[in-house]
Amino acid sequence: MALFTGTVVIDLEETDSTNNYALNLLREKQPFEGTVVRTFRQTLGRGQRNKHWESEDFSNLTFSIIFYPAFLSVSRQFQLSKAIALGVADFVKTILKTENVKIKWPNDIYVGDKKIAGMLIENTVNGNKISSSVAGIGLNVNQEKFSPDIPNPVSLKMMVGNNLDLENCFQQLCVALETRYMQLKTGKENLIDEQYHKTLYGLNEQREFIIENKNVNAQIIGVDELGRLKLYKNGGSINVYDLNQVIFKI
Ligand code: BTN
Numbered sequence: 001m002a003l004f005t006g007t008v009v010i011d012l013e014e015t016d017s018t019n020n021y022a023l024n025l026l027r028e029k030q031p032f033e034g035t036v037v038r039t040f041r042q043t044l045g046r047g048q049r050n051k052h053w054e055s056e057d058f059s060n061l062t063f064s065i066i067f068y069p070a071f072l073s074v075s076r077q078f079q080l081s082k083a084i085a086l087g088v089a090d091f092v093k094t095i096l097k098t099e100n101v102k103i104k105w106p107n108d109i110y111v112g113d114k115k116i117a118g119m120l121i122e123n124t125v126n127g128n129k130i131s132s133s134v135a136g137i138g139l140n141v142n143q144e145k146f147s148p149d150i151p152n153p154v155s156l157k158m159m160v161g162n163n164l165d166l167e168n169c170f171q172q173l174c175v176a177l178e179t180r181y182m183q184l185k186t187g188k189e190n191l192i193d194e195q196y197h198k199t200l201y202g203l204n205e206q207r208e209f210i211i212e213n214k215n216v217n218a219q220i221i222g223v224d225e226l227g228r229l230k231l232y233k234n235g236g237s238i239n240v241y242d243l244n245q246v247i248f249k250i
Contacts (some may be wrong), residue, residue: 004034006174016044018064019136038063048204062132064136072130078227081107081121083184084135088117095160105229110201117237120250160182210247
């Protein structure tokens with residue numbers, strides 16, 4: 001069991017979004033660090049770029065963890081995103097017994113060319129520090145059929161061929177996440193950065209992107225300290241992009 005992550009779990013029969021619930025909780029009080037808000041029936045899950053996160057009832061993990069990373073200044077907030085993404089990737093690698101688990105920038109978890117998990121991290125800032133963070137994680141565990149609108153989904157079950165115990169997965173995932181969070185908290189930022197890049201989907205590869213409504217071929221050079229994607233366009237220069245400036249074509 002993890003030391004603090006998931007030792008308090010608020011289990012909700014149904015909720016719109018566990019991130020919303022956790023953010024509201026933080027407005028009222030200061031829950032114990034590592035408190036998890038979890039549901040197996042999320043009706044309006046939120047994803048990045050204002051997208052919806054779809055998850056079949058009782059099939060997957062959808063939960064949010066409350067952290068207080070006061071050790072992180074606002075300009076270093078992407079470090080937390082890296083640590084959480086690595087934690088989820090570590091867990092998926094352990095279950096699937098493969099290294100072919102990657103982080104697609106900024107923090108989608110991919111197995112091969114398919115997405116198995118996503119996360120939405122919402123920080124509250126106090127002065128120059130991150131006073132609280134809600135790390136919302138959606139991991140496809142036992143779902144096998146997805147809406148055709150979801151481009152390239154996959155689940156653990158689709159990879160291993162059998163159902164997995166959700167509680168078991170949750171406990172193991174909490175340990176993996178806490179391990180990475182503690183690495184960050186104890187100053188192992190270089191290790192996190194190095195492993196994030198090692199796990200980065202498409203690193204050094206020539207890929208297709210949509211930038212300002214145009215198809216662009218570029219090489220992924222890495223991710224800068226602010227979490228922006230660094231791309232090298234043929235014969236051109238290296239440019240950095242925010243999430244809302246570039247779409248990855250898979
Ligand atoms: C993405 O891939 O765009 C991010 C998906 C994040 C989904 C999780 S599910 C639990 C938590 N609650 C939400 O409303 N969203 C996150």
